[in-house]
Amino acid sequence: MARKSFRQALNEALRHEMARDDNVIVLGEDVCGGAGASGEQDAWGGAFGVTKGLLAEFGPERIMDTPITESAFIGAAAGAAMTGLRPVAEIMFVDFLGVCFDQIFNQAAKVRYMFGGKAVTPLVIRASFGAGARSASQHSQALYPLFTHIPGLKVVIPSNPYDAKGLLIEAIRDDDPVIFLENKMLYDSEGEVPDGAYTVPFGEAGILREGDDATIVALGRMTAVAETAAVRLANDGIDCTIIDPRTVSPLDEDTILDFVADTGRLVIVDEAYPRCGTAADISSIVAEKAFHDLKAPILKVTPPHAPVPYAPQLEEAFLPDTRDVEAAVRSVMEGA
Amino acid sequence: MSATATAVSAQGSDSPFPLEKDDLLSAYRTMKTIREFEDRLHVDFARGDIPGFVHLYAGEEAAATGIMMHLTDEDRIASTHRGHGHCIAKGVSVHEMMGEIYGKVSGACRGKGGSMHIADLSKGMMGANGILGAGAPLACGAALAAKKLGHKGVGISFVGDGASNQGMFLESLNLAGVWELPVIFVVENNGYAESTSVDWAVASDSYVDRANGFGLPGVTVDGTDFFAVHEAAGEMIRRARDGGGPSLLECKMIRFHGHFEGDAQTYRAEGEVEDIRNNRDCIKMFADRVSEAGVISRVETDAVDAEVATLIDSAVEQAKAAPLPDTADLLTDVYVKY
Numbered sequence: 095m096a097r098k099s100f101r102q103a104l105n106e107a108l109r110h111e112m113a114r115d116d117n118v119i120v121l122g123e124d125v126c127g128g129a130g131a132s133g134e135q136d137a138w139g140g141a142f143g144v145t146k147g148l149l150a151e152f153g154p155e156r157i158m159d160t161p162i163t164e165s166a167f168i169g170a171a172a173g174a175a176m177t178g179l180r181p182v183a184e185i186m187f188v189d190f191l192g193v194c195f196d197q198i199f200n201q202a203a204k205v206r207y208m209f210g211g212k213a214v215t216p217l218v219i220r221a222s223f224g225a226g227a228r229s230a231s232q233h234s235q236a237l238y239p240l241f242t243h244i245p246g247l248k249v250v251i252p253s254n255p256y257d258a259k260g261l262l263i264e265a266i267r268d269d270d271p272v273i274f275l276e277n278k279m280l281y282d283s284e285g286e287v288p289d290g291a292y293t294v295p296f297g298e299a300g301i302l303r304e305g306d307d308a309t310i311v312a313l314g315r316m317t318a319v320a321e322t323a324a325v326r327l328a329n330d331g332i333d334c335t336i337i338d339p340r341t342v343s344p345l346d347e348d349t350i351l352d353f354v355a356d357t358g359r360l361v362i363v364d365e366a367y368p369r370c371g372t373a374a375d376i377s378s379i380v381a382e383k384a385f386h387d388l389k390a391p392i393l394k395v396t397p398p399h400a401p402v403p404y405a406p407q408l409e410e411a412f413l414p415d416t417r418d419v420e421a422a423v424r425s426v427m428e429g430a
Numbered sequence: 431m432s433a434t435a436t437a438v439s440a441q442g443s444d445s446p447f448p449l450e451k452d453d454l455l456s457a458y459r460t461m462k463t464i465r466e467f468e469d470r471l472h473v474d475f476a477r478g479d480i481p482g483f484v485h486l487y488a489g490e491e492a493a494a495t496g497i498m499m500h501l502t503d504e505d506r507i508a509s510t511h512r513g514h515g516h517c518i519a520k521g522v523s524v525h526e527m528m529g530e531i532y533g534k535v536s537g538a539c540r541g542k543g544g545s546m547h548i549a550d551l552s553k554g555m556m557g558a559n560g561i562l563g564a565g566a567p568l569a570c571g572a573a574l575a576a577k578k579l580g581h582k583g584v585g586i587s588f589v590g591d592g593a594s595n596q597g598m599f600l601e602s603l604n605l606a607g608v609w610e611l612p613v614i615f616v617v618e619n620n621g622y623a624e625s626t627s628v629d630w631a632v633a634s635d636s637y638v639d640r641a642n643g644f645g646l647p648g649v650t651v652d653g654t655d656f657f658a659v660h661e662a663a664g665e666m667i668r669r670a671r672d673g674g675g676p677s678l679l680e681c682k683m684i685r686f687h688g689h690f691e692g693d694a695q696t697y698r699a700e701g702e703v704e705d706i707r708n709n710r711d712c713i714k715m716f717a718d719r720v721s722e723a724g725v726i727s728r729v730e731t732d733a734v735d736a737e738v739a740t741l742i743d744s745a746v747e748q749a750k751a752a753p754l755p756d757t758a759d760l761l762t763d764v765y766v767k768y
Binding site for chain 2: 155158161163166167168169170171174177178194196197200205206207208210211212245246248268269270297344
């Protein structure tokens with residue numbers, strides 16, 4: 095197995111699926127880059143270079159630049175999905191989905207249900223998310239709780255290159271609309287990724303580490319933060335399990351509940367805002383279903399209820415870090 | 431617009447119209463079916479038989495019918511909240527429609543959609559839509575799929591005068607132009623965005639100008655004139671099928687009923703509704719023209735009227751008798767797999 099970047103893993107997933115199925119198309123702003131300009135075509139390959147090279151391999155009929163018009167092209171992707179294609183639409187930043195919410199949550203998410211099961215919408219919407227790139231309030235959010243809230247959507251948050259490839263292939267083959275969110279700070283991260291096509295199923299959490307003392311649930315880039323904290327805690331004799339749900343809709347509740355039953359202690363680390371967020375959601379599920387397994391209150395480690403700031407020291411203060419996670423775990427361990 | 435292309439089919443026939451007698455009778459039957467369907471809903475709604483609210487298409491039948499006569503099941507339409515006429519003209523079963531509006535399992539959507547979400551993808555009907563303007567991007571997507579899949583299907587986006595102000599509609603005009611999609615944007619201008627006058631709510635005087643602003647050709651027709659709609663739509667649909675790209679058709683029409691059933695319509699001028707019902711009824715005008723030309727007799731239209739009344743009777747009867755959805759259906763079809 096070769097080491098590959100998160101970006102390359104995603105690119106391979108798209109290439110496999112486009113080669114496998116002619117009905118898979120890619121569309122979005124600058125997914126090629128340079129459309130209609132006199133210079134290089136495929137100049138960008140998307141805002142983060144994920145789709146680079148697809149133009150040469152599949153041609154402009156299969157990978158289409160769009161005008162800056164999210165509402166129209168996400169809706170067109172939904173309409174095309176309803177009528178025979180399997181579009182993969184790229185939104186540069188998840189923050190921009192605000193301008194096309196209707197097409198996602200009133201159209202794509204609901205047509206199957208509203209039409210009594212007579213429609214399928216095999217649509218993937220990929221977008222970058224996350225703080226850390228000094229991109230300020232409108233380009234740094236982790237908005238997946240908004241999509242998790244909507245019945246009909248599936249929501250995927252890969253945390254490493256292996257999962258990124260397998261989950262994206264799974265998403266493209268899935269017949270439901272999938273919101274696929276890529277933490278922008280992970281694009282250059284590397285990991286072992288097989289060359290061939292493979293899938294990682296939805297609704298099955300990954301267990302990144304096993305320990306008897308406390309359970310940490312972490313998503314996306316926060317899994318690495320949790321792992322660093324867990325190594326430090328292990329030096330002090332506190333052994334943590336780390337669960338990466340990988341998809342928040344569907345959510346692998348069983349795995350989380352099983353480990354909470356074993357450890358009796360739960361810390362949830364998440365980059366989304368705290369109110370009505372993923373950490374709050376998981377916390378409420380565990381409180382309802384496993385209250386009597388708990389030996390300590392559930393703790394959430396999240397950013398504050400504030401927009402993402404620009405200045406580096408403010409943004410660092412905004413994001414959960416290893417010290418926050420360590421402190422939370424030590425807190426739930428008190429009296430143990 | 432050229433009348434000669436459409437006239438070819440009727441050459442050598444006795445019809446002075448660009449359609450054979452059978453097609454004219456079929457157009458009349460479609461318009462009458464829509465009218466009877468809506469009139470029945472008007473009465474049944476007032477009686478409290480309908481669980482949700484409905485927006486009626488009565489008065490606007492010539493537009494849906496004139497356009498849809500050019501389409502096959504491979505052509506996709508994205509409709510509006512006022513979608514019953516589009517559904518009927520596109521071939522959706524009136525029994526399934528009525529069942530849906532009554533919230534029964536016999537409905538087109540098994541009772542889960544109601545009036546505002548009737549759909550039948552097998553007929554190319556991508557759904558009525560409760561979100562104004564939202565159908566335009568979907569129709570663009572259907573047109574894109576038709577292009578990629580290599581069939582000659584077109585996408586038709588219906589939008590009212592009110593929803594034509596939505597960003598997603600205007601964005602769709604641009605995207606369709608950029609991608610040269612086989613899509614036709616039909617603006618059904620009935621003069622009212624809910625209760626608000628089009629003259630007040632649309633800053634531009636002309637929808638054709640709006641289309642031209644996006645590089646699309648556009649035409650305005652009298653939407654109460656079946657023949658005008660049929661001819662203009664035919665031209666645009668042929669153009670789109672032949673790779674000529676998108677265009678916009680504004681149909682100026684009239685709304686017999688309120689925005690929704692139960693709307694007291696105090697915003698309309700005194701006598702306005704009586705006047706349009708007496709003088710601008712598209713079905714009456716059609717029947718007069720074909721009978722005065724000696725192509726279809728009153729006896730023949732009366733026979734269609736009776737046939738349609740029986741059809742709607744049976745649709746209502748069947749809808750009322752159909753079973754309610756099972757409570758377990760609440761959780762089915764949220765996903766294909768979860």
